[in-house]
Amino acid sequence: xxxxxxxxxxxxxxxxxxxxxxxxxxxxxxxxxxxxxxxxxxxxxxxxxxxxxxxxxxxxxxxxxxxxxxxxxxxxxxxxxxxxxxxxxxxxxxxxxxxxxxxxxxxxxxxxxxxxxxxxxxxxxxxxxxxxxxxxxxxxxxxxxxxxxxxxxxxxxxxxx
Amino acid sequence: xxxxxxxxxxxxxxxxxxxxxxxxxxxxxxxxxxxxxxxxxxxxxxxxxxxxxxxxxxxxxxxxxxxxxxxxxxxxxxxxxxxxxxxxxxxxxxxxxxxxxxxxxxxxxxxxxxxxxxxxxxxxxxxxxxxxxxxxxxxxxxxxxxxxxxxxxxxxxxxxxxxxxxxxxxxxxxxxxxxxxxxxxxxxxxxxxxxxxxxxxxxxxxxxxxxxxxxxxxxxxxxxxxxxxxxxxxxxxxxxxxxxxxxxxxxxxxxxxxxxxxxxxxxxxxxx
Numbered sequence: 109x110x111x112x113x114x115x116x117x118x119x120x121x122x123x124x125x126x127x128x129x130x131x132x133x134x135x136x137x138x139x140x141x142x143x144x145x146x147x148x149x150x151x152x153x154x155x156x157x158x159x160x161x162x163x164x165x166x167x168x169x170x171x172x173x174x175x176x177x178x179x180x181x182x183x184x185x186x187x188x189x190x191x192x193x194x195x196x197x198x199x200x201x202x203x204x205x206x207x208x209x210x211x212x213x214x215x216x217x218x219x220x221x222x223x224x225x226x227x228x229x230x231x232x233x234x235x236x237x238x239x240x241x242x243x244x245x246x247x248x249x250x251x252x253x254x255x256x257x258x259x260x261x262x263x264x265x266x267x268x269x
Numbered sequence: 270x271x272x273x274x275x276x277x278x279x280x281x282x283x284x285x286x287x288x289x290x291x292x293x294x295x296x297x298x299x300x301x302x303x304x305x306x307x308x309x310x311x312x313x314x315x316x317x318x319x320x321x322x323x324x325x326x327x328x329x330x331x332x333x334x335x336x337x338x339x340x341x342x343x344x345x346x347x348x349x350x351x352x353x354x355x356x357x358x359x360x361x362x363x364x365x366x367x368x369x370x371x372x373x374x375x376x377x378x379x380x381x382x383x384x385x386x387x388x389x390x391x392x393x394x395x396x397x398x399x400x401x402x403x404x405x406x407x408x409x410x411x412x413x414x415x416x417x418x419x420x421x422x423x424x425x426x427x428x429x430x431x432x433x434x435x436x437x438x439x440x441x442x443x444x445x446x447x448x449x450x451x452x453x454x455x456x457x458x459x460x461x462x463x464x465x466x467x468x469x470x471x472x473x474x475x476x477x478x479x480x481x482x483x484x485x486x487x488x489x490x491x492x493x494x495x496x497x498x499x500x501x502x503x504x505x506x507x508x509x510x511x512x513x514x515x516x517x518x519x520x521x522x523x524x525x526x527x528x529x530x531x532x533x534x535x536x537x538x539x540x541x
Contacts, residue, residue, distance in 0.1 A: 130272035130306050130316065151307035153300050159365050165343075166365040171303040173296065173316070175274065219364065240448040241363015 116177045118143060119187025133172035134158045137184065140174075145185035145214045149243075156242030159215035160184050166222045166241075185214040188221065197221060197259045204255035208246030215242045220256045230260055272306055276318040283319040284399040284422035293317050295422060297374035298341060300366055324424070327351065333430055335397070338373025338423045342385065345372065353434045357388040357456070360441045363448055373423045376408075377415065380475065381450045381518065386412065387474035388439055390482065391456035392428050399424040412479045436460040440535045441474075442527070444518065451475045452519045453528060455483075455535050459495060466490045466499075471532075476513045476524060485509035486532065500536045504529035 111126035118141060125140045137143045137160070149155035151170050158170040161183040188195035194202070197220055207213045216239055223230055223238035230238070235256045236249075244252060274296075277283035287295055293315035296302050302316060324339035327348050334350050345351050345358040346367065361367055361375070361384055375385040376396065390412060395405040399422040408426075411418060431437045438457045443449035454474035459466050469490040471483040485506040493499040513524035533539075 128271065129274040132303055132307065152304045153362070153366060156363060156365065162368075165368045166363075167368055168300075168365045170307060171299045171369060173274065173299055173303060173318075175276075176299075176318075222364070236447055238364060241365050 112175050114175055114178050116179065117181045119183055127174040129175075131174045132170050133160070133167075133174045133177055133182075134169035136174040137169060137182075143184050143186050146218075147211055147214055149211065149215075154243065155212070155215070156219065156239075157212050157215040159218040159242065161218055161222055164222065164225060166219050168241075183218070183221070185217050188217060195221075196262055197224070197256065200255040200259035200262065201252070204251050204258060206247060206251040206255035212242055212244040212246075216244065216252055220259070223256070224260055228260060228263070230257070232257065272314055272316055274316045274318060276320060278320050280319060280321050280324065280399045280422065280424060283317055283321075284424075287317050287422050288400065288420050290315055290317070290420075293420075295319075295373075297339060297371035298369035300362075300370045301374055301378065319422075329430075330427070333427050336372050336426045336428065338371060338376075338425055340372050342367035342370050342372075342375075345385075350430075351428075353431055353437050354385075354388060354392075354428070357385055357439050360439075360448075361385055372426055376411065376423060376426070377419070380478070380514075380516065381452075383474050383480045384441055384451060384454045387454055387472045387480035388437075388456040389426060389428060390472040390480045391439075391458045391470045392431065392437065393458070393470055394429070395427040396423055397425040397427060398422065409482065412481070415479055431458065431460065433460060438535050438538075440531060442531050450518060453513070453524055453531070455528075455532055457532075457535055459490060459536070461495060464494050465492055466495055467492070473511070473528070475518075476508075476511055476528070478514075481511065483507065483511070483532075495536065497537070500533055503536065504533040507532045 114127050115124045123141050146160050146169050147157040149157040153168050153171050159166050160169045162180050219239045219242050235253050292313045294302050294313045296316045296318045324337050326337045327340050328335050329350050342358040342361045346355045390408050394408045396411040397405050441454040442452045456472045458470045469487045471486045472480050474480050486503045489503045507529035508525045513521045515521040
């Protein structure tokens with residue numbers, strides 16, 4: 109079956125890849141362009157660990173047909189940090205012990221960064237809603253919610269993309 | 270067996286391709302189709318996509334609103350004309366799912382996932398099919414015979430705008446807060462005239478293979494004042510004629526026990 113060419117921007121840099129019919133975006137990101145930050149969890153849209161931003165909005169990359177992202181801006185956790193400097197959300201997650209096994213963390217960070225890009229002063233309910241599609245089986249969510257609130261309070265959250 | 274993706278720019282072309290294929294699935298937002306692809310579902314070998322931007326538009330038309338089948342839950346939640354449906358769109362999935370899942374897809378959502386379709390059923394929506402017929406099918410008929418429409422392209426859904434926004438109520442009951450798959454959902458459209466219910470339509474999700482009407486409840490409500498006594502009688506017949514399913518979330522028995530309780534709370538406007 110013929111491969112299809114797709115061009116998109118990943119964390120600000122241009123990417124051109126060939127994708128298979130039916131291939132999902134997560135697979136293209138991980139195997140096609142080597143960005144291993146988004147994770148494969150359930151493959152069903154339940155867990156949220158594959159969350160990436162497409163044109164600033166959270167999407168589940170395992171359910172995105174890769175060929176549909178032509179010309180889009182895609183942001184992943186790999187684009188959050190600036191060189192060796194961590195993004196305020198990443199710092200807050202580290203300081204607040206918001207990651208235990210860490211498997212949900214990239215999805216949580218992307219869901220949170222989409223929230224903070226839209227709302228720099230979210231309420232606790234806003235945060236809970238923003239990560240409601242992301243499952244964490246370790247932390248009980250409290251440290252994650254608190255870390256996102258701390259990052260918002262701290263300010264300086266930049267938007268990449 | 271790898272799946273083939275066919276992309277069309279015109280609705281008629283996509284409708285024709287879907288109608289003429291025995292093993293194609295139409296791609297809305299991907300939350301159902303890609304899930305099946307990831308799971309290795311072998312029941313289809315072709316995905317049909319439509320790129321027509323009008324497929325996603327939402328527009329007011331006469332007494333109703335026409336929602337393009339490709340409109341996402343996020344687009345519905347953000348649309349002013351659809352303020353009465355926004356709370357339903359917002360309870361579907363998390364933000365990422367709402368950026369992807371479409372109104373058309375929800376009409377075909379299996380088991381516990383058809384919350385939006387249930388609201389459309391209570392509101393008496395019409396499903397507009399693409400193609401030469403270009404006809405509208407009442408949503409009751411559409412859902413009753415849903416498999417038959419799997420080879421038809423749903424172009425849009427036409428929803429009558431409720432005259433009194435308070436007449437439409439919706440609740441999703443889930444075990445996981447704030448978001449979880451529905452144990453059951455109830456959509457109730459109870460317009461009143463002269464202090465009495467006229468034209469009640471009550472629909473359930475997760476109480477059968479597709480969203481279904483609670484006809485016994487509707488009969489009790491019809492022509493009555495929406496007072497405590499009526500609501501009590503409606504709750505008593507909440508599952509008359511309905512055999513709720515047993516699944517990983519709840520047993521048939523449990524659903525039958527709690528449906529009346531949630532119906533009563535919804536009709537009295539009691540916050541949980």
